[in-house]
Amino acid sequence: MNGRSFVKMHGLGNDFVVIDAREEAFTPTEDQSRLIADRRFGIGCDQFIIIEKSQNPNANAFMRIKNADGSEVGACGNATRCIASILMNETGQDTVTVETLAGFLKVSKEENGLITANMGPALLDWKDIPLSEERDTLNTGIKLPPLRNPVCVNMGNPHAVFFVEDAEAIELEALGPRLEHHPLFPELANISVASLVGDNHIRLRVFERGVGITSACGSGACAAAVAASRRGLTDKKVQVDLDGGPLFIHWQEDNTVLMTGPVSKVFEGHIAPELL
Numbered sequence: 001m002n003g004r005s006f007v008k009m010h011g012l013g014n015d016f017v018v019i020d021a022r023e024e025a026f027t028p029t030e031d032q033s034r035l036i037a038d039r040r041f042g043i044g045c046d047q048f049i050i051i052e053k054s055q056n057p058n059a060n061a062f063m064r065i066k067n068a069d070g071s072e073v074g075a076c077g078n079a080t081r082c083i084a085s086i087l088m089n090e091t092g093q094d095t096v097t098v099e100t101l102a103g104f105l106k107v108s109k110e111e112n113g114l115i116t117a118n119m120g121p122a123l124l125d126w127k128d129i130p131l132s133e134e135r136d137t138l139n140t141g142i143k144l145p146p147l148r149n150p151v152c153v154n155m156g157n158p159h160a161v162f163f164v165e166d167a168e169a170i171e172l173e174a175l176g177p178r179l180e181h182h183p184l185f186p187e188l189a190n191i192s193v194a195s196l197v198g199d200n201h202i203r204l205r206v207f208e209r210g211v212g213i214t215s216a217c218g219s220g221a222c223a224a225a226v227a228a229s230r231r232g233l234t235d236k237k238v239q240v241d242l243d244g245g246p247l248f249i250h251w252q253e254d255n256t257v258l259m260t261g262p263v264s265k266v267f268e269g270h271i272a273p274e275l276l
């Protein structure tokens, strides 16, 4: 039976179709990625993840990340934990390195079974977000009422974090698409609304670039924790409550960001050759 096997996984409900292309190469087109991600005509996922051989001996594998709209991106925190768990099970190692377009991510298994990924450095300069003009990324100055003046952070992908009184009260479905395509974001952006719910504890909702609202966004949680600390709202260790559950973030002194959270495997399947 040709076609390809896949694994369906998620991190706090941010879900993935994962295929292993290390032995038999496969680089999906944008159209193929969109079809696989389609929840009616395909399998359905937020991101389509392809595991490939890394050219670097220091990495266990390369992780290619395709959003539901077919766009290829540099970072996906929840998928990083999922792929790392596959590699840990294969190798018996408790620490592995996942290569992405944005860099090499070291990932470790905790005693409690949660997975911690070092998502790399938080990039804070306007040119690294990137923004289309020079702005103070701590108060970027974008206004789309009731949202205003986000903190922008790049975690291997661009994020704009708006702090609000009550994140649940924001019409993110309506505001997300407009802000995702704001002219200040030449590479578009992931749009988050965050509110402080306790000491070093924030609530976060994310409209993901190339997807829409997801149950969780790992790189978004990293960006929001960095943003909250930059704004003086929290320390550098932050619990981030997403729709699907909590992630635990630590913005380290070396400017890299640790993200700790769960991994779930749901089922295995076979993609019909007509979809490939």
Ligand SMILES: N[C@H](CCC[C@H](N)C(=O)O)C(=O)O
Binding pocket: 014, 046, 047, 067, 073, 074, 075, 076, 077, 078, 079, 157, 158, 190, 208, 209, 210, 211, 214, 216, 217, 218, 219, 220
């Ligand atoms: N939509 C994101 C990629 C996936 C991020 C998210 N699923 C995560 O866990 O970090 C982007 O276009 O930058």
